[in-house]
Amino acid sequence: TVGATGQSLAITRGPANRQEDWEYIIGFCDQVNKELEGPQIAVRLLAHKIQSPQEWEAVQALTVLEACMKNCGRRFHNEVGKFRFLNELIKVVSPKGLPWQADGLKCLIG
Numbered sequence: 001t002v003g004a005t006g007q008s009l010a011i012t013r014g015p016a017n018r019q020e021d022w023e024y025i026i027g028f029c030d031q032v033n034k035e036l037e038g039p040q041i042a043v044r045l046l047a048h049k050i051q052s053p054q055e056w057e058a059v060q061a062l063t064v065l066e067a068c069m070k071n072c073g074r075r076f077h078n079e080v081g082k083f084r085f086l087n088e089l090i091k092v093v094s095p096k097g098l099p100w101q102a103d104g105l106k107c108l109i110g
Helices: 003-013 022-034 038-050 055-071 074-080 083-093 099-109
Strands: none
Touching (some): 022 038, 022 055, 022 074, 038 055, 038 074, 038 083, 055 074
């Protein structure tokens, strides 16, 4: 099951949501920290959202990723550091990725 972490991301980061709601973003981070499988679920969902063809959704996923990196602990950091997630990010910055996706990701890590 996706659990509360996935539901939270779906609610706060859906394509129709056009505003950053920091209360929900921090709530998502809290949920990631609470759930046993929160980091694994969150990283899988964020990887999917970051690759969205809808620019706003991908940018919002990058914002949530940044917030999680700052507010979630070692378990989340370990998931982000795994080859599986890093490989998904490489797809975004590759020549086949959409230009705005690569620019957004490079801005966050640069």
